[in-house]
Amino acid sequence: MRFLDKNNLSLKEDWYGNNAAICCSSCGKVFLVSQILHRKGRACPKCGLTHATISRTEVAISETPGSP
Numbered sequence: 001m002r003f004l005d006k007n008n009l010s011l012k013e014d015w016y017g018n019n020a021a022i023c024c025s026s027c028g029k030v031f032l033v034s035q036i037l038h039r040k041g042r043a044c045p046k047c048g049l050t051h052a053t054i055s056r057t058e059v060a061i062s063e064t065p066g067s068p
């Protein structure tokens, strides 16, 4: 599990208000996670191996190990 650093977002990450965009480390898909729409977080819509949850204070990303 890793967390986005709001002051040190990478080129493939964004975080604004209740929404964050992250890049799946398994397939490279960039996807959005919203605190309002995805109360239990959201998995990568392409491969499902990366799961992100956003709260008021943090964006947590869990990546399934062992994926190509």
Ligand SMILES: [Zn+2]
Pocket: 024, 025, 026, 027, 028, 029, 044, 045, 046, 047, 048, 049, 050
């Ligand atoms: Zn993916």
